[in-house]
Amino acid sequence: METIIQQIFFGITVGATYSLVALGFSMQFRAMNLLNFAHGESFTMGAFIGLLCHVFLGLPLLLSWVVTMAACGIIGIIIEFVAIRPLYKAPPLNLFICSIGLAMILRQVWNILSGAVAYKFPPTLSETPVSIVGISIVPEQIWVIGMAVLLMFGFEQFLKKTRTGKAMRAVAQDPYTASLMGISVLRMKSLVYAVSTMLGGAAGILFAPLAYVTFDMGLWNGIKGFICAIFGGIGSIPGAILGGFVLGLIEQFNSSYISSLYKDVISFSILIIVIALRPKGLLIRPGREKV
Amino acid sequence: MIDERSSRLNWKLYTIMGVCLILAVLPWTINPFRIRVFTLGGIYAIATTGLTLFMGFTGQISIGQAAFFGIGAYASAILSKAGLPFVLSLFASGLITALCGVVIGFPCLRARIFYLAMATLAFGLSMTIIFKNWTSLTGGVSGTGGIPAAAIGPFLFDGFISYYYLVWVITGIVLFLSHRLTRSYFGLALRAIGDNEIAAESLGVKAYMFRLISFLICSFLAGIAGSLYAHLDRVIAPENFTAEESIIFLSMAVIGGLKSIYGGLVGAIVFTLIGEQLRALERAQVIVVGGLLIFLVIFLPKGIVSFPEKLEKMRRRLRGKASL
Numbered sequence: 001m002e003t004i005i006q007q008i009f010f011g012i013t014v015g016a017t018y019s020l021v022a023l024g025f026s027m028q029f030r031a032m033n034l035l036n037f038a039h040g041e042s043f044t045m046g047a048f049i050g051l052l053c054h055v056f057l058g059l060p061l062l063l064s065w066v067v068t069m070a071a072c073g074i075i076g077i078i079i080e081f082v083a084i085r086p087l088y089k090a091p092p093l094n095l096f097i098c099s100i101g102l103a104m105i106l107r108q109v110w111n112i113l114s115g116a117v118a119y120k121f122p123p124t125l126s127e128t129p130v131s132i133v134g135i136s137i138v139p140e141q142i143w144v145i146g147m148a149v150l151l152m153f154g155f156e157q158f159l160k161k162t163r164t165g166k167a168m169r170a171v172a173q174d175p176y177t178a179s180l181m182g183i184s185v186l187r188m189k190s191l192v193y194a195v196s197t198m199l200g201g202a203a204g205i206l207f208a209p210l211a212y213v214t215f216d217m218g219l220w221n222g223i224k225g226f227i228c229a230i231f232g233g234i235g236s237i238p239g240a241i242l243g244g245f246v247l248g249l250i251e252q253f254n255s256s257y258i259s260s261l262y263k264d265v266i267s268f269s270i271l272i273i274v275i276a277l278r279p280k281g282l283l284i285r286p287g288r289e290k291v
Numbered sequence: 292m293i294d295e296r297s298s299r300l301n302w303k304l305y306t307i308m309g310v311c312l313i314l315a316v317l318p319w320t321i322n323p324f325r326i327r328v329f330t331l332g333g334i335y336a337i338a339t340t341g342l343t344l345f346m347g348f349t350g351q352i353s354i355g356q357a358a359f360f361g362i363g364a365y366a367s368a369i370l371s372k373a374g375l376p377f378v379l380s381l382f383a384s385g386l387i388t389a390l391c392g393v394v395i396g397f398p399c400l401r402a403r404i405f406y407l408a409m410a411t412l413a414f415g416l417s418m419t420i421i422f423k424n425w426t427s428l429t430g431g432v433s434g435t436g437g438i439p440a441a442a443i444g445p446f447l448f449d450g451f452i453s454y455y456y457l458v459w460v461i462t463g464i465v466l467f468l469s470h471r472l473t474r475s476y477f478g479l480a481l482r483a484i485g486d487n488e489i490a491a492e493s494l495g496v497k498a499y500m501f502r503l504i505s506f507l508i509c510s511f512l513a514g515i516a517g518s519l520y521a522h523l524d525r526v527i528a529p530e531n532f533t534a535e536e537s538i539i540f541l542s543m544a545v546i547g548g549l550k551s552i553y554g555g556l557v558g559a560i561v562f563t564l565i566g567e568q569l570r571a572l573e574r575a576q577v578i579v580v581g582g583l584l585i586f587l588v589i590f591l592p593k594g595i596v597s598f599p600e601k602l603e604k605m606r607r608r609l610r611g612k613a614s615l
Contacts, residue, residue: 035405101584108577268413275410276398
């Protein structure tokens with residue numbers, strides 16, 4: 001029983017970071033019609049900038065968070081302006097290929113800058129387990145889950161309550177009508193890219209202490225974030241969050257009870273089954289396409 | 292009108308003859324290492340042509356081509372080591388891969404475009420893990436070696452030059468057959484599905500069935516290419532069949548141009564040439580390739596194949612201005 005609860009905790013911890021990545025994917029897909037292969041790189045970006053600020057420059061944690069998020073946002077805006085913006089009128093496949101090009105460039109930049117060395121990010125809270133009512137819990141996990149939930153909650157409030165958030169949702173729903181209402185669609189799209197890069201970056205710093213910071217960490221985490229977005233149905237924000245936790249739990253139970261070697265194969269097989277049964281995701285009801 | 296058409300036909304014939312001539316002379320002018328690279332280009336062209344058939348004509352995305360390429364390579368390696376002649380093992384590995392394609396395509400093809408892309412990517416990633424860990428069959432991380440050289444009857448293709456010719460002849464046959472295929476009822480049906488699936492279905496084209504068959508052909512070609520790859524170095528390892536390789540196949544197909552069956556060939560050749568020219572850049576090479584990918588997608592969205600068309604458009608625009 002105790003081990004199961006610990007497993008669940010670890011699953012949720014990892015799942016929380018997946019959820020943040022999946023949120024960005026979903027946003028970009030809905031608002032920009034972009035399946036962003038380079039989104040996983042924002043995860044690496046967050047981890048590396050966080051590492052640079054916190055470990056190498058010795059900034060306090062809170063300040064490094066602020067700097068990292070800001071840097072991710074700015075880099076996101078630049079990327080959107082240079083590579084994504086010229087392609088809004090092109091077929092979605094071209095946008096997708098463009099994001100593949102971006103991913104190649106970004107990953108290689110991290111590779112060269114980091115010298116392909118794996119770095120250790122110090123944990124924010126302690127990594128030694130604390131026993132609470134007979135269950136040992138690692139404080140670091142509480143920090144990760146807490147921060148992730150806080151970010152998701154803040155993000156949801158931002159979308160619901162603020163003017164900018166409402167404008168973003170309007171663009172996601174119907175860009176043409178939104179533009180008639182005086183919303184600058186292009187500006188909103190670039191903002192969506194910036195915000196989702198910031199969320200990816202935040203996931204990166206959160207995840208960094210759980211494993212080593214390497215230049216290719218974004219590839220797998222990006223793909224997993226994507227799988228989560230699909231579990232819930234791309235474009236659905238609660239779906240992305242749910243998907244993250246579900247995948248985190250599935251992975252954790254797989255690796256402890258079935259096979260740690262083939263844990264990803266099992267997650268991927270589940271993805272294929274989900275896609276086969278519900279081609280548009282778990283939370284979106286399949287409907288007939290209308291002519 | 293007729294004149295224009297026949298001149299276009301002539302122009303096409305000259306291009307094809309020119310390309311054949313260059314390819315035929317090429318191995319005598321470069322060193323063996325480069326011959327190997329260009330042989331690899333031919334192998335990639337086969338796999339990419341399959342991808343073009345599937346993606347370009349049905350409008351779907353597949354990011355699992357390297358996994359099929361790998362299945363073909365391993366199948367061929369195992370069969371050849373068991374003593375099967377080269378030609379038989381080539382076809383057998385193609386068929387085995389096509390079978391895998393059907394097994395994967397059957398559930399996955401219910402999903403469209405991006406969902407299909409992710410499903411095939413997931414399949415590709417799973418296959419890499421399986422190639423690495425199913426040691427008894429694949430030889431694990433270090434791969435499997437000792438694959439016998441290709442031989443057809445008494446002819447042994449164990450040199451760089453002879454194997455280069457063998458690969459490019461097979462590439463030529465594949466391209467010719469694919470070209471015929473796109474002109475057939477099957478090709479037209481695929482194109483109709485790609486343009487408007489609902490309209491095609493209302494005309495009695497069973498979209499799912501046709502997609503599945505084109506996925507089968509796509510994986511068959513990947514299997515053949517994989518088999519040729521296995522006989523190239525006679526050693527294969529899982530790192531040759533990763534998701535990154537799948538992405539390279541996809542990029543080749545898109546850069547070459549998806550709407551023409553020759554897009555795969557052009558993409559593969561261009562990628563090979565770029566890889567050759569940029570070898571000196573080492574790690575920065577990937578950055579340049581990525582940048583080029585973005586550049587080409589922005590400025591030549593229909594692929595390099597559409598370059599003459601674009602040139603013609605620009606010339607017309609210039610001429611129009613001049614006459615004003």
